[in-house]
Amino acid sequence: MLIDTHCHLDSYQFEHDRTDVIHRANNENIKGIVIPAVHPSNFNAVRELAHSINGGLYALGIHPMYVSDITDSDLQYLEKHIEKNIQDGRLVAVGEIGLDFFVDELCTKEMVAHQEHVYRSQLYIAKKYNLPVIMHVRRSQDIILKHLRSVSGVVGIAHAFNGSHQQANRFLDLGCVLGAGGAMTYERARQIRRLVSDLPDYAWVLETDAPDIPPAWLSTKSNKNARNEPAELCGILRVFSELRNISIEQAVHQTFQNACRILNLNDF
Numbered sequence: 001m002l003i004d005t006h007c008h009l010d011s012y013q014f015e016h017d018r019t020d021v022i023h024r025a026n027n028e029n030i031k032g033i034v035i036p037a038v039h040p041s042n043f044n045a046v047r048e049l050a051h052s053i054n055g056g057l058y059a060l061g062i063h064p065m066y067v068s069d070i071t072d073s074d075l076q077y078l079e080k081h082i083e084k085n086i087q088d089g090r091l092v093a094v095g096e097i098g099l100d101f102f103v104d105e106l107c108t109k110e111m112v113a114h115q116e117h118v119y120r121s122q123l124y125i126a127k128k129y130n131l132p133v134i135m136h137v138r139r140s141q142d143i144i145l146k147h148l149r150s151v152s153g154v155v156g157i158a159h160a161f162n163g164s165h166q167q168a169n170r171f172l173d174l175g176c177v178l179g180a181g182g183a184m185t186y187e188r189a190r191q192i193r194r195l196v197s198d199l200p201d202y203a204w205v206l207e208t209d210a211p212d213i214p215p216a217w218l219s220t221k222s223n224k225n226a227r228n229e230p231a232e233l234c235g236i237l238r239v240f241s242e243l244r245n246i247s248i249e250q251a252v253h254q255t256f257q258n259a260c261r262i263l264n265l266n267d268f
């Protein structure tokens, strides 16, 4: 049993064959798919989609790459949405939230301050409703950690983790887990691969981030932007088990337990 802890299944890239994509995932024993929202405009879509599929789960939040038009009234709207759905067993986290210091337009002084404000406000919402967070962490590990530490009591997933050993340990010390996906399937990704093999059993959950971050076997010279999908989680699992030098069964067990623990999926 596997859980894809991060999949943008509502993306337009699945518009024409979403049913087939879900069918392939079900055939591969993928028991849960977490669909994170990115902006108030897709809150309803992710909730409805999660409810329409077997094992569909969702998170509500505002992604750092979509914060430019976000105001405090959007943050209130998010909180209202969470309050309204807090009894919904399929709502598992506040996400996707975080900080992106890779994209130039998001790195002006004002935008950095705005990103931090939106991120921090959402950490407080997570704390208030006792939900974990799904974090987008791009060139922002230390600032993400600083806010997590200062808000305190919030745990979650550092999605597509790509930091140092020391940063990984800081997330783990705070009770968070790290998301491993397509990036570790590339041999050149030495640092992530080393971390996947070295960190303790409780460190990792698996994710595809579909339609993004296609694994090595999908990405060819002529098709660098191949579409990823949740069924690819099986290949990702295989690489994960090889890197950790454990059996497929052990890899399934570890990552499933970790996902259930961090997302409070008690009777999943």
Ligand SMILES: [Zn+2]
Residues within 6 Å of the ligand: 006, 008, 036, 096, 209
């Ligand atoms: Zn994402």
